[in-house]
Amino acid sequence: MTHDVGQELGGLVATAHRIREAIESVIEGKGDVVRLTLTVMLAEGHLLIEDVPGVGKTMLAKALARSIDCPVRRVQFTPDLLPSDITGVSAFNQQSREFEFKPGPVFANIVVGDEINRASPKTQSALLECMEEHQVTVDGTTYRLDTPFMVIATQNPIEMEGTYPLPEAQRDRFTARIAMGYPEPAAELEMLDVHGASSPLDKLQPVATTAEVRALIDAVRAVYVSQPIKRYAIDLVAATRQTRDLRLGASPRATLHLVRAARAHAALSGRDYVIPDDLQDLAVPVLAHRLLPSLEAQGQRLRPEHVMADLLRRVPVPESRERGAGGAAPR
Template sequence: MSAEPMGAEEFGELASSIRLAMNGVMDGKPDAVDTALAVLLAEGHLLIEDVPGVGKTMLARALARCIDGSVNRIQFTPDLLPADITGVSVYRQQLGTFEFTPGPIFAHIVIGDEINRASPKTQSALLECMEEGLVTVDGHTHALAAPFLVVATQNPIEMEGTYALPEAQRDRFMARISIGYPDAESEARMVRDREHGSPLERLAPVIDVTGLRRMIATVREIYVSPAVERYAVAIVQATREEPALRLGASPRATLQLVRAARARAAMDGRDFVLPDDIDALATTVLSHRMLLVPRAQHPDGRPARSVDEVVERIVAATTVPVPSAGG
């Protein structure tokens, strides 16, 4: 995907327009909206995990509606097969040849609804797609659209009828977010606004695929100093040495943390990444990739309640780089 970066003013106006459109659908959830947009601009994939009914699919559909590109939705169920996602080769008797019929994965934005209701075998059909932007069927490789984004929703694994996502699958998602319940005021406004239809019906595209490619090219140009790079690496490496974790973050996690930080900096109107960008995104980008050891504890002996808590402690304990003449 080759595109010319755009100026800071144009980028800021488009980012604000997308935010405004999505916030009109997602009442009181600006942080979730900002993270979803950052993942899109950083060329990642987004996992939205929460209990049913809080707007996971609504957020995914709102992001998709803002982009004037191809969008497909896959409803993950226990009987879904890998070929139902990637496509199949169909034999054409008249021609005596096989013809590839693309599956729903061939779109700019793919919404995977309740991804953890499908079996691990079916989930694995996404591995090549999400990492390489390719699909291989019957020995032939097909390129996916560019840009390409998977927005998957899942219910907590304690819910009935769910499978835990394999580690390799989780690691391919740049970020995981939770929507959470709205506050009372936002929920009351939602009731009023949706008496006469869904706000999604009024949501019009804000940007076309060409414009999105230029925004992504702009994010790629954001400067990351060597000191900030080392800071991101130090945080990720600390997760591999943390005794409360039996699985730390991968090198892929480091790359995605820095890419997400670039997008956050651009959305804030800066052409350089700050340590604050790394801090703000560390938990969202890293925690879903890691696993606690049984009965994990803090150094002071207190039990560790969640991976998020461990990541927050690691970030707080990592030395923040200070500006210097050498960068």
């Protein structure tokens, strides 16, 4: 590791640690969830948080947003929400006698979409172009979105009443999906003490600037990925397309997201190179939400997470003695 790269990663880890501590002052006992959230942000991705109501999905999104001094907008998805309510609309100005574009809430660095699966599919699809191309097209005019741009969407399980399942194309835009899960009893007891009088969000102050986050993203882009690691990522994704337990495997976009997230995961660990462990730690949250189980797997109550965990055990891991595969990046 060169001195300059070492300094960059040292600064990255320190800044990410400040953000992580700020979030954990609000979200107790969810260190792994917070780390994955930061990983997705530094990978220039988007995060889908899926769980039952009341476990802190929106609180996590708001805590990340408040930890960074940048524009943040929140959208409450409802069945009557229109696409223009998200992207913006051209309105006629009576004084200038011209149409003016009124930007929607998507024009922010962090967009919190609360209960995204309560909106109609037409409104959900308004986010597709924004998430993939970081731009918005309204009335034939294209507007660029600032960097960083991250969508953090929460949703309740589709079994719950009044929800619209996200289509495959929409789920594929999200880099990772996480479930908050119920807190441990000790963390829940602490939550009663801390949240009883007031919300800790009210006291949360920004600990990083937009410029610092951009620098972190640039540092993550420079993390080295060897050819054996790239082949391993491709093998993992290809395995989802070949197993009989799945009727829909992961897309090429999923491979790209997996490698990007692995770079961020490595950087947060203080490394300027990716190792197989990075891919293995991220394979389930990055790939599972894109997979559809076969009818036979559904009959056996096999979830995509279980299938992905089984594939991780079966796909050969690169030899660590290969140059840059598992031990070090080339100098």
